[in-house]
Amino acid sequence: QGQLVESGGGVVQPGGSLRLSCAASGFRFSDFGMHWVRQAPGKGLEWVTLIWYKGSSYIDSVKGRFTISRDNSKNMLYLQMNSLRIEDTAVYFCARMNYYNMDVWGIGTTVTVSS
Amino acid sequence: QSALTQPASVSGSPGQSITISCTGTSSDVGAYDYVSWYQQHPSKAPKLIIFDVSKRPSGVSNRFSASKSGDTASLTISGLQAEDEADYHCCSYSGGDTWVFGGGTKLTVL
Numbered sequence: 001q002g003q004l005v006e007s008g009g010g011v012v013q014p015g016g017s018l019r020l021s022c023a024a025s026g027f028r029f030s031d032f033g034m035h036w037v038r039q040a041p042g043k044g045l046e047w048v049t050l051i052w053y054k055g056s057s058y059i060d061s062v063k064g065r066f067t068i069s070r071d072n073s074k075n076m077l078y079l080q081m082n083s084l085r086i087e088d089t090a091v092y093f094c095a096r097m098n099y100y101n102m103d104v105w106g107i108g109t110t111v112t113v114s115s
Numbered sequence: 116q117s118a119l120t121q122p123a124s125v126s127g128s129p130g131q132s133i134t135i136s137c138t139g140t141s142s143d144v145g146a147y148d149y150v151s152w153y154q155q156h157p158s159k160a161p162k163l164i165i166f167d168v169s170k171r172p173s174g175v176s177n178r179f180s181a182s183k184s185g186d187t188a189s190l191t192i193s194g195l196q197a198e199d200e201a202d203y204h205c206c207s208y209s210g211g212d213t214w215v216f217g218g219g220t221k222l223t224v225l
Contacts (some may be wrong), residue, residue: 042216098166107159
C-alpha cells in the first residue's frame with residue numbers, strides 16, 4: 001500500500017526559508033506523481049503543488065516562492081519554501097497521486113512562520 | 116482557485132444517515148468527474164474514502180456513498196457509528212493540473 005513520512009518542519013521568521021522532505025516506502029516511488037497539501041490551524045485542506053512526469057504545478061499563492069522536486073533514486077520528495085509568510089503556517093502533508101485522487105498520505109510536518 | 120463550499124458542521128445520531136454537500140463551480144466540480152472525499156480524525160492523516168465522484172477504495176465501508184449533480188457533490192454516511200465522527204473534506208480536480216479542496220465539515224455523532 002505504501003507509506004509516506006514527512007520531516008523538516010519547524011519555526012521560521014517571515015521571509016525565511018525551509019525545506020520539507022517526504023520519504024516514501026512500500027511502492028515504486030518513481031511510478032507515481034506526488035502532491036503536497038497543507039492545512040492551516042483549524043482550517044480545511046489546501047492543495048499546494050504536484051510533481052509528475054509532465055512536470056509540476058502550483059497553487060497561485062506559492063508560485064515563485066515554493067519549488068517541488070524529487071529524487072527517485074532515494075525515494076524522496078521535497079518542498080523548498082522561500083519567502084515564507086505568516087499565512088504559510090500549516091501542517092504540510094505529502095500524498096501519492098493516483099489518477100485524480102490522493103490515495104496515500106503522510107502524517108504531516110508542522111511549519112510555523114512567526115516573528 | 117476558490118475553495119469548494121462545505122457546511123462547517125453536521126450531526127446525527129447513531130444509526131441515522133447524514134449528507135454533506137460540496138459546492139463548486141463549472142470549472143471544477145461541474146467540469147470533471149474527479150471529486151474525491153477524505154476522512155480525517157483529529158491529528159491524523161486524511162484517508163481517501165471516495166474517488167471519481169462515487170467509487171469506494173477497497174476496504175472502505177459501503178455505508179459511505181457519494182454522488183454529484185451539476186456543480187454540487189454529496190457524501191452520504193448511512194448507519195452512523197461513533198467511529199465516523201471526524202472531519203470530511205471534498206476535493207475536485209480543477210484543470211491545468213490543479214486541485215481544490217473544500218473547507219471541511221466536522222461530523223458529530225450525538
